[in-house]
Amino acid sequence: MTASADNDKKAIIVERLEKRFGEFTAVAGISFAVSAGEIFGFIGANGSGKSTTIRMLCGLLAPTSGKATVVGYDIMTQTEEIKHSIGYMSQKFSLYEDLTPFENIRFYLGIYSVPEKEWQQRISWVLEMTQLTAEKNRLTGELPPGLRQRLALGCSLLHRPPIIFLDEPTSGVDPLSRRHFWDFIRQLAAEGITVFVTTHYMDEAGNCDRIVMINEGQIVASGSPVEIIRSACPGKPDADLNDAFIELIK
Amino acid sequence: MLASAKKIRAETVLSADDKKNGFLSLFSVSYRFAATEAVHDVSLDIEKGNIFGLVGSDGAGKSTLLRMAATLLKPAVGSITIDGLDTVADRGEIKDIIGYMPQSFGLYQDLTVEENIDFFMDIFGIYGAERKARKALYLGFSNLLPFTDRPAGKLSGGMKQKLGLACVLLHEPRLLILDEPTNGVDPVSRREFWEILDKMREGGMTILVSTAYLDEGERCDGIGLMHRGALLETATPAEIRYGFPNLEEAIIAKIGDVDRDLAQSAFNVKKIPQ
Amino acid sequence: MKTKNIKAIARKEFYHLLRDFRSLYLAFAIPLLLILLFGYALSLDVNDIETTVADREKTDLSRDFISRLEASPYFRIVENQDNIKGVIDALDQGRARLAIVIPSGWTADIRADRKSTMQVILDGSDPNFAGISGSYISSFIARYNANLLADFLDRHGMQRINPPVNPQIRVWFNEEMESRNFIIPGIIAIIVIIVAALLTSLVIAREYENGTMETIRSLPIGAGEFLIGKAAPYFLIALTDVLIAVLMGQALFGIVMKASFGLMILSSSLYIIVALTLGLLISSVTKSQMTANQMAILITYLPSLLLSNFVFPVSNMPVVLQAITKIIPATYYIDILSGIYLKNLGFAQLWPDLLVLLTMSSILALLNYLVLRKEGF
Numbered sequence: 095m096t097a098s099a100d101n102d103k104k105a106i107i108v109e110r111l112e113k114r115f116g117e118f119t120a121v122a123g124i125s126f127a128v129s130a131g132e133i134f135g136f137i138g139a140n141g142s143g144k145s146t147t148i149r150m151l152c153g154l155l156a157p158t159s160g161k162a163t164v165v166g167y168d169i170m171t172q173t174e175e176i177k178h179s180i181g182y183m184s185q186k187f188s189l190y191e192d193l194t195p196f197e198n199i200r201f202y203l204g205i206y207s208v209p210e211k212e213w214q215q216r217i218s219w220v221l222e223m224t225q226l227t228a229e230k231n232r233l234t235g236e237l238p239p240g241l242r243q244r245l246a247l248g249c250s251l252l253h254r255p256p257i258i259f260l261d262e263p264t265s266g267v268d269p270l271s272r273r274h275f276w277d278f279i280r281q282l283a284a285e286g287i288t289v290f291v292t293t294h295y296m297d298e299a300g301n302c303d304r305i306v307m308i309n310e311g312q313i314v315a316s317g318s319p320v321e322i323i324r325s326a327c328p329g330k331p332d333a334d335l336n337d338a339f340i341e342l343i344k
Numbered sequence: 345m346l347a348s349a350k351k352i353r354a355e356t357v358l359s360a361d362d363k364k365n366g367f368l369s370l371f372s373v374s375y376r377f378a379a380t381e382a383v384h385d386v387s388l389d390i391e392k393g394n395i396f397g398l399v400g401s402d403g404a405g406k407s408t409l410l411r412m413a414a415t416l417l418k419p420a421v422g423s424i425t426i427d428g429l430d431t432v433a434d435r436g437e438i439k440d441i442i443g444y445m446p447q448s449f450g451l452y453q454d455l456t457v458e459e460n461i462d463f464f465m466d467i468f469g470i471y472g473a474e475r476k477a478r479k480a481l482y483l484g485f486s487n488l489l490p491f492t493d494r495p496a497g498k499l500s501g502g503m504k505q506k507l508g509l510a511c512v513l514l515h516e517p518r519l520l521i522l523d524e525p526t527n528g529v530d531p532v533s534r535r536e537f538w539e540i541l542d543k544m545r546e547g548g549m550t551i552l553v554s555t556a557y558l559d560e561g562e563r564c565d566g567i568g569l570m571h572r573g574a575l576l577e578t579a580t581p582a583e584i585r586y587g588f589p590n591l592e593e594a595i596i597a598k599i600g601d602v603d604r605d606l607a608q609s610a611f612n613v614k615k616i617p618q
Numbered sequence: 619m620k621t622k623n624i625k626a627i628a629r630k631e632f633y634h635l636l637r638d639f640r641s642l643y644l645a646f647a648i649p650l651l652l653i654l655l656f657g658y659a660l661s662l663d664v665n666d667i668e669t670t671v672a673d674r675e676k677t678d679l680s681r682d683f684i685s686r687l688e689a690s691p692y693f694r695i696v697e698n699q700d701n702i703k704g705v706i707d708a709l710d711q712g713r714a715r716l717a718i719v720i721p722s723g724w725t726a727d728i729r730a731d732r733k734s735t736m737q738v739i740l741d742g743s744d745p746n747f748a749g750i751s752g753s754y755i756s757s758f759i760a761r762y763n764a765n766l767l768a769d770f771l772d773r774h775g776m777q778r779i780n781p782p783v784n785p786q787i788r789v790w791f792n793e794e795m796e797s798r799n800f801i802i803p804g805i806i807a808i809i810v811i812i813v814a815a816l817l818t819s820l821v822i823a824r825e826y827e828n829g830t831m832e833t834i835r836s837l838p839i840g841a842g843e844f845l846i847g848k849a850a851p852y853f854l855i856a857l858t859d860v861l862i863a864v865l866m867g868q869a870l871f872g873i874v875m876k877a878s879f880g881l882m883i884l885s886s887s888l889y890i891i892v893a894l895t896l897g898l899l900i901s902s903v904t905k906s907q908m909t910a911n912q913m914a915i916l917i918t919y920l921p922s923l924l925l926s927n928f929v930f931p932v933s934n935m936p937v938v939l940q941a942i943t944k945i946i947p948a949t950y951y952i953d954i955l956s957g958i959y960l961k962n963l964g965f966a967q968l969w970p971d972l973l974v975l976l977t978m979s980s981i982l983a984l985l986n987y988l989v990l991r992k993e994g995f
Binding site: 414415416418436440448449451453459463464467469 | 637
């Protein structure tokens, strides 16, 4: 298989991506690739460079150097195409608290330029998928975190993007809702949608196919969760990603 | 005379309840924010020298509970006592024996590490040789001694939380109340943070901490599981885990038992319309 | 009340202040700028009125009239025109604000002791200015007329008639009638309101916004200690600014206090405290720096500028506004300062104003304390 054919299967390709803010280096020349249909986890603490990286990949921030493509579009020169081709969900920030779920969905339909004749169908789909049909006229701010999370996820899928970016999607959500959430993510991935997740919960990272661990702007580990644990903590069957991270930092 | 009258009232309440009285006790505590009941009828006893973890999602009522214990909110129903003192009637005295760390960084970003510490030292009246000694001790624990001149805003997430901890520890409170102190912090700093907590417990301090990390829950002597304002269960991690492969599974099951709606509301997996 | 708590809060507040460039700018640069600006550039006096003259006669007599006009400090001839059109252009384009047209036949009429007319045109776009310049030119012409009349009587061997009523006009208090003398007290009041109220309106809101209010409330600090500690650094700065303003007024503009310096300090301190408590109250109520800032400008700065009798005389205002001026602290402070600067008044005359300020500060402080306690302090 030629390199370009191989790369065709890649939803995201990142090469030596760097971002500096004045003297501070937020992202220090990282490289990785994500295959289509993969659940890919970007794991790191607050301030590790996660948010900066995801903003660059979504076309919201220009890198200082390096390059990357998202579903074939260049993040430096084709940011508008990227924004129309991705779904983005941030649990804390995606939704308008003083609008109802119905109004939030309508808003996103407009933003993503979904043709109006498809609106009815999509609205029903999201409301049923998230089981929010009964709640569709309550204010979003009044819904518990688990339901808000679903709605945000639903809104990010309205235009059927090939890839979605989920920024800390399960923070503050109860374990039961989290489990439902991950079941759904796996369903999406099975249909060929690439899922790029960031989180600081190491144990959640276990849900991903492959992950990259980032600390202070640099990648400290990459591979599947099991591989990483095994190579960082050989001989410790109970080790988890927390242990692996601590070993790798030393 | 007034002080002792208050004390008698607290003691009467305790004995009337016929409970094993903890160092920190909550008696049927409830709190409302406008229309929602943030905390509903919570009763709890925490023994001296224990680390007690509150686990639950956002909106479960953990922060509200902690703030009531820290005298920042008055319970609408019920009462809270710390070492026999009531959080409402004996508010002033309680503030001297507790240390509270709020959820977001509650220190001054434009002041240096040392200036932040000095502020707390001033408030608690710790001067001279004693101040020097405690600075060395608590900043030492937190590995912040090399950074005393750095503005707090320029510290990393982990360091900020450790500074916050140093500030609430330096007056050597008997009860430490921490609201999700390690949220978003890297694993190394989190582990160091908990090592400090263990050390404090060894010294006899009682600690009430809320956390979203289940591995931290495992390190506690007791856990309280909160969901939608109610305290579902209080037990040791081992007891809660009993019968399940791990703590997470146990909690998922217990939430599912109580919240039928949530249990059944899996995402309705339909194919995305073409 | 524990002084150690007050000192702890005050010390912390000083650090914040010293590290916030914007606050320092407000605290020192703006007062200095205001004094210089208002003192030098702004003058409510009317002098050197730009005048244009169209002399259709060009005789000895008309040139004599024009040179007397030029000699007066009130008029400055900027252009000589040949005709009416030139005059109209000059007024339209604002090159002149007063125009005089000496018509044909004027000289002949005067020499023949006949009545004559002279056209005077005023720029009325600023009515205050037009009123004042109108009266200046009228009195100038009246004096000219009086000279003509005296000359007429002399030529006809008649005795000069002295006007029956001779007004003895003396100006008390501001003898030179320098508006600057009147402005400096007003400036000081504005400076204090900016420093003491605008700055403090941010400080409590800032604690709420940063989340540090939670921390403070969990510490053994009382609401009263908190307020005093917060106010202390700004009190010192405001007082310093007042002293600087007094010194600059003296050094640069020669404006000297006629009454007691001690009274000045006392009244300034009281006024500063009113401004501080007002600012802190706004901060505690709004809990948002942006809202606090806007509210402070609306409630403290604008009324102090517009409704304190500083620039616009209160007696000209509608009754409703006049009533409002009674609750504006700056009104009383400016009254006191004018008394000290211009009238050499003492405590015996000014105590009512001082009492009002004292009452205002007590009420505001109490309100602030109650607001904080209600918020759970």
